[in-house]
Amino acid sequence: MSESAFSKLSLAEPLARAVAEMGYESMTPIQEQAIPVVLTGKDVMGAAQTGTGKTAAFSLPLLQRLLKHENASTSPARHPVRALVLLPTRELADQVAQQVKLYAKYTNLRSAVVFGGMDMKPQTAELKRGVEVLVATPGRLLDHIEAKNAVLNQVEYVVLDEADRMLDIGFLPDLQRILSYLPKQRTTLLFSATFSPEIKRLANSYLQDPVTIEVSRPNTTASTVEQHFYNVPDDEKRHAIKQIVRQRGITQAFVFVNSKLGCARLARSLEREGMKTTALHGDKSQDERLKALDAFKKGEVDLLVATDVAARGLDIKDVPAVFNFDVPFNAEDYVHRIGRTGRAGASGLAVTLVAPSDTRLVADIEKLLKRKIEIEALEFDEDRPRGRINDGRRAWRGNGEEEERRERSEPVAQERRREPRPPSAPKDPFFDQPYEPPAREEAPAWEATAKPANRISANIKPKRKVAALFKGE
Numbered sequence: 001m002s003e004s005a006f007s008k009l010s011l012a013e014p015l016a017r018a019v020a021e022m023g024y025e026s027m028t029p030i031q032e033q034a035i036p037v038v039l040t041g042k043d044v045m046g047a048a049q050t051g052t053g054k055t056a057a058f059s060l061p062l063l064q065r066l067l068k069h070e071n072a073s074t075s076p077a078r079h080p081v082r083a084l085v086l087l088p089t090r091e092l093a094d095q096v097a098q099q100v101k102l103y104a105k106y107t108n109l110r111s112a113v114v115f116g117g118m119d120m121k122p123q124t125a126e127l128k129r130g131v132e133v134l135v136a137t138p139g140r141l142l143d144h145i146e147a148k149n150a151v152l153n154q155v156e157y158v159v160l161d162e163a164d165r166m167l168d169i170g171f172l173p174d175l176q177r178i179l180s181y182l183p184k185q186r187t188t189l190l191f192s193a194t195f196s197p198e199i200k201r202l203a204n205s206y207l208q209d210p211v212t213i214e215v216s217r218p219n220t221t222a223s224t225v226e227q228h229f230y231n232v233p234d235d236e237k238r239h240a241i242k243q244i245v246r247q248r249g250i251t252q253a254f255v256f257v258n259s260k261l262g263c264a265r266l267a268r269s270l271e272r273e274g275m276k277t278t279a280l281h282g283d284k285s286q287d288e289r290l291k292a293l294d295a296f297k298k299g300e301v302d303l304l305v306a307t308d309v310a311a312r313g314l315d316i317k318d319v320p321a322v323f324n325f326d327v328p329f330n331a332e333d334y335v336h337r338i339g340r341t342g343r344a345g346a347s348g349l350a351v352t353l354v355a356p357s358d359t360r361l362v363a364d365i366e367k368l369l370k371r372k373i374e375i376e377a378l379e380f381d382e383d384r385p386r387g388r389i390n391d392g393r394r395a396w397r398g399n400g401e402e403e404e405r406r407e408r409s410e411p412v413a414q415e416r417r418r419e420p421r422p423p424s425a426p427k428d429p430f431f432d433q434p435y436e437p438p439a440r441e442e443a444p445a446w447e448a449t450a451k452p453a454n455r456i457s458a459n460i461k462p463k464r465k466v467a468a469l470f471k472g473e
C-alpha cells in the first residue's frame with residue numbers, strides 16, 4: 001500500500017467506496033496532512049488553493065465524523081444541519097456541493113447548497129426536508145436564517161473556504177453574524193490561499209488552538225510558469241493579446257480584468273475581432289455563467305475573459321496561458337490568476353500587460369513575490385494586416401471607451417503607424433474570416449517539446465523560465 005493511499009485512513013466503507021469510484025489513486029498533500037487532523041476534531045487553518053484537493057481534504061473526514069448521526073428517517077428533525085461550508089461565490093459553492101454529494105452518495109447523510117441569484121423556494125423546500133451538510137454563500141444563507149429556513153444550533157463543523165476571498169468581497173460582517181448563530185462548541189476549519197493579517201485576525205477570533213497546514217500550489221516543484229510583464233498602454237492591450245496568441249500558437253487562455261464592465265466590454269470586442277470569446281462576471285445569470293464555463297471546458301471558446309471573483313477557484317486546470325489584461329488591484333490575485341496555468345508539470349505562460357499608471361500595482365506584486373519584476377517592451381508586428389488593427393480601434397471607440405484611452409499612449413504606440421480608417425466598415429478578408437485556433441489535434445503548444453521560442457517575434461525578449469511561484473519559499 002502506498003504511503004499516501006486512501007486505504008490507510010480506514011474510512012468507513014461507504015466513503016471508501018465513493019473515493020474508489022472517483023478514481024483517486026493517492027492523497028494529495030493537503031489531504032495527507034489535513035484528513036488525519038480533521039478526523040481528530042481539531043480546528044485547522046489551512047493554506048491551500050482550489051485545485052489542491054482541499055474539498056475532499058475537509059469533506060471526507062467531516063462526513064466520516066458525521067456518520068454517527070446517519071439515519072434513514074424521513075423526519076426533518078432527524079436531519080439537522082451538522083456541518084456548514086461557506087464559500088464566496090455561487091460557482092464555488094456549486095462545485096463544492098457537487099463534490100460533497102459524490103463523497104456522501106453511499107451514506108444516508110444529506111447535503112444541499114444555497115446561493116444567491118436563484119429562486120429561494122426550491123432551496124427552502126430542501127432545507128425544510130433536513131440536511132446534514134449545508135454548503136452556502138454567506139448572503140443567501142443569512143436570508144434563509146432570517147426566514148427561519150435554516151437552523152444552525154446543532155452545527156458541529158464549520159468550514160470557511162476561500163476565506164481570504166470572502167474577506168475581499170466584504171463578507172466579514174455576514175460571516176460574523178452567521179458564526180454568532182453557531183454553537184460555541186464546534187470544530188472550525190479555515191482555508192485560505194494566503195494568511196494575510198486579516199485572515200490571521202479572523203482565525204484568532206474564531207478558531208481554537210488550530211493546527212496550521214500549508215501546502216504549495218499543486219505541482220509547484222514540477223511546473224514552470226513563464227512570466228512576462230509587458231509595457232503596453234491600455235489602447236494597445238487587445239492587440240498585444242491577439243499578437244501573443246498568434247505568435248505562441250496558444251489554443252486557450254484566461255484573460256483577467258478588474259471590473260465587470262471591463263469584462264463584458266473586452267469580451268465583446270475580442271469576439272468582434274473574430275476570437276471565440278466568452279465572459280464570466282458577476283452580472284451574468286447563473287445559467288449564463290455555467291454555460292460560459294461549459295463552453296470553455298469543452299474547448300468551444302478560446303478566450304475566457306473573467307473577473308477575479310467570477311474565476312476564483314473554478315475547477316479549470318491546465319490553461320495554456322493567462323493574460324492579465326489589467327494588473328490586479330490585489331497582488332495576491334496575481335498568484336491566483338497565474339495559478340491557472342503551468343499545472344500538472346506543463347509549462348504555462350503568464351502575460352501581464354502593464355499600462356503606465358499600473359506601476360504601483362506591479363510594485364505590490366514584486367513585494368509579494370519577493371523578486372524584481374522586469375517590465376519588458378512589447379513591439380508589435382509591423383507586418384500585421386492593417387485592417388485588423390484599425391477595426392479593433394473602431395470597435396473599442398464604438399464601445400464608449402474613448403475616454404479610457406486618454407493620453408496614456410506610450411512611445412511604442414506612438415511609433416506605430418496609424419492609418420486613417422475608412423468611414424464605412426472595411427472589407428478586409430483577413431478581418432472577416434473567423435478566428436482559427438491552431439489545429440487542436442496537434443499536441444497543445446504548452447506541451448510541445450519544440451521550443452515555442454522560435455515562434456516568438458524577434459522583438460520580444462527571450463523568455464525567462466521562472467520556477468512556479470513560492471517554490472522553496
Ligand code: AMP
Pocket residue numbers: 023024025026027028031049050051052053054055056315
Ligand atoms: P479541489 O481543490 O477540492 O477543488 O479539487 C480539485 C480537483 O481535484 C477536483 O476535480 C477533485 O475531484 C480532484 N481531486 C481531489 N482529490 C484528488 C485525489 N486524491 N486524486 C486525484 N484527484 C483529486
